[in-house]
Amino acid sequence: MAAPIPFDKDFDVEPGRCYELSPLLRRVTSPNPSLFTFKGTNTYIVGRGNVAVVDPGPDLPEQTAAILRAVEGETVTHIVVTHTHNDHSPGVPALVAATGAKTYGFGPHGTGVRRQWPFASPEGGDMSFRPDVTVPDGGTIAGDGWTLEALHTPGHISNHLCFTLKEENVLLSGDHVMAWSTSVVSPPDGDMADYMASLDRLLGRPETTYWPGHGPAVRDPQPFVRAFIAHRNEREVQIAACLSDGPKTIPEMVRVMYADVPETLHRAAARSVLAHILRMVDDGRLAVVDGEPGPDAVYRNA
Structure with a gap:
């Protein structure tokens, strides 16, 4: 048997509902449940008043409408993408059309691939996403009372970013580390050597909670990451x-x-x-x- 991981699948969520997670963080889960997305893709709203939206999710009108309801009376100043799988970034154009906000990410699909292999991946990628602002490893995105610092964490996909919300010492971990399941690593864009190095990078970091792209929070992240590596x-x-x-x-x-x-x-x-x-x-x-x-x-x- 492979080394056990203390998975947490306790995630009683209502798609489209806005959940208050902390003073600077809210979550709206998309209605796209599946074997690979669990209850759906988590969209995060960072800040109050002038806000960032992280991962608008799939191209579903009901998810875009739910995000807009959640930020009614506020201004979306940034649209941030952790990575370009089809359950995370295709909702960007509709949200841009509704808000006029600029988009932020590591780069287009395939950015960061270390090596080309002579076979294709069956997994879908959002080939249309091109960020207005390219965010490198260590880059920061600053808003009204909040700061996101990017960590390039390739492995699940080559352009994957996690974001530290500096003011609350938490990590928006995308699909890199999730509480409910291991992350799919599918070559050629997925790379296990990169993924293991990206897990190692999280060891010893100070964030106390991870908020992932699917499922509930990782509340005790360091032992959890070590279990993933094992x-x-x-x-x-x-x-x-x-x-x-x-x-x-x-x-x-x-x-x-x-x-x-x-x-x-x-x-x-x-x-x-x-x-x-x-x-x-x-x-x-x-x-x-x-x-x-x-x-x-x-x-x-x-």
């Missing part, structure tokens, strides 16, 4: 064990490693295993039997 390392031990009796394909490994997981999730699991395998091939622990690394290759222990 879990991922154990997955790589499992991969090596699967290959100890000879070469195998990824689907063969998934059937063994995820025997206790519904088959409906095996496709996503296969992408995660691929991400681990590419990391292990790169550092010399695994080898390809013939040809190039990819989802259809046969692998063996080096």
